[in-house]
Amino acid sequence: MNKRTYAGIPEQYAKSETSKIVLIPVPYDGTSTWQKGSDKGPEAFLEASENMELYDIETNSEVYKNGIYLAEAVTENSSPEKMVEAVHAAAKVYINKNRFVTLVGGEHSISIGSIRAFNECFDNLTVVQIDAHADLRKEYDGSKCNHACAVYEASQTTNLIQVGIRSMDKAEKTVMDLERVFFAHDMVNDDFWMENAIDLMTTNVFITIDLDAFDPSIMPSTGTPEPGGLLWYETLDFLKKIFAEKNVVGFDIVELCPNKLERSSDFLAAKLYYKMLSYKFKDNEDDLGRDFDENFEESNGKTSKFEDEDYE
Numbered sequence: 188m189n190k191r192t193y194a195g196i197p198e199q200y201a202k203s204e205t206s207k208i209v210l211i212p213v214p215y216d217g218t219s220t221w222q223k224g225s226d227k228g229p230e231a232f233l234e235a236s237e238n239m240e241l242y243d244i245e246t247n248s249e250v251y252k253n254g255i256y257l258a259e260a261v262t263e264n265s266s267p268e269k270m271v272e273a274v275h276a277a278a279k280v281y282i283n284k285n286r287f288v289t290l291v292g293g294e295h296s297i298s299i300g301s302i303r304a305f306n307e308c309f310d311n312l313t314v315v316q317i318d319a320h321a322d323l324r325k326e327y328d329g330s331k332c333n334h335a336c337a338v339y340e341a342s343q344t345t346n347l348i349q350v351g352i353r354s355m356d357k358a359e360k361t362v363m364d365l366e367r368v369f370f371a372h373d374m375v376n377d378d379f380w381m382e383n384a385i386d387l388m389t390t391n392v393f394i395t396i397d398l399d400a401f402d403p404s405i406m407p408s409t410g411t412p413e414p415g416g417l418l419w420y421e422t423l424d425f426l427k428k429i430f431a432e433k434n435v436v437g438f439d440i441v442e443l444c445p446n447k448l449e450r451s452s453d454f455l456a457a458k459l460y461y462k463m464l465s466y467k468f469k470d471n472e473d474d475l476g477r478d479f480d481e482n483f484e485e486s487n488g489k490t491s492k493f494e495d496e497d498y499e
């Protein structure tokens with residue numbers, strides 16, 4: 188039997204040596220507190236991806252042709268700390284090979300490992316956390332690697348910007364930088380939250396998306412749903428702006444907690460992932476044959492952005 192590829196793409200686009208993009212599944216659900224099942228997230232995500240159209244209308248692109256390598260899943264689960272270390276190590280392997288590294292969870296604690304890896308490899312990293320929950324606890328349930336602590340370390344070591352937040356403990360406010368938080372109840376009445384959030388970002392950006400940031404009406408299959416969340420097009424609009432204006436160095440998508448009776452959430456996660464890749468690589472359509480290193484450097488460049496805008 189042939190090896191499974193992301194979204195069932197032809198093997199020529201799924202090779203480890205030539206793919207510009209790497210997807211690392213992390214089916215971990217060791218510390219979740221309410222609904223269990225996010226360990227099944229990567230499988231449901233991959234299955235939905237296999238049933239998705241691979242041409243993106245909006246960007247007029249087929250981003251999979253840049254190559255998407257489905258890496259071996261990180262399955263270490265002997266302790267939250269060991270899982271975080273394993274994610275950190277796996278992410279670093281591919282970042283150091285200049286791949287565009289993405290991860291799919293699994294619960295949000297996996298992001299402690301991914302953020303640590305990106306922060307070690309990229310200068311002045313901004314972490315954009317799109318999430319219903321603040322996740323700023325220093326420790327929870329006896330561990331610093333609990334899902335409730337997902338961005339505590341990032342709050343201390345990176346430029347953390349929190350978006351969509353609508354649930355937290357009062358004590359988390361002592362850690363929170365209120366200048367860098369966009370609460371859901373404020374966003375709904377603020378026409379400029381996207382621009383204001385982007386103004387706070389440095390050049391290098393890592394995005395961590397907890398799917399519970401979305402409104403439960405469109406994303407019910409998540410561990411801890413919260414009313415009053417983001418909708419589809421506003422989220423895409425925000426992401427598109429970040430990809431256009433910043434050097435997004437990688438991202439993760441977490442907390443898909445699949446429910447066999449409700450598959451549209453799996454599909455939302457699959458489509459969100461592919462949309463983000465489409466935004467990242469949309470300008471590469473004409474030079475698919477070129478070396479990734481060249482593109483990689485160009486995306487860090489200062490002049491190309493304005494040249495592109497002249498054509499629009």
Ligand SMILES: [Mn+2]
Pocket residue numbers: 295318319320322334337397
């Ligand atoms: Mn979270």
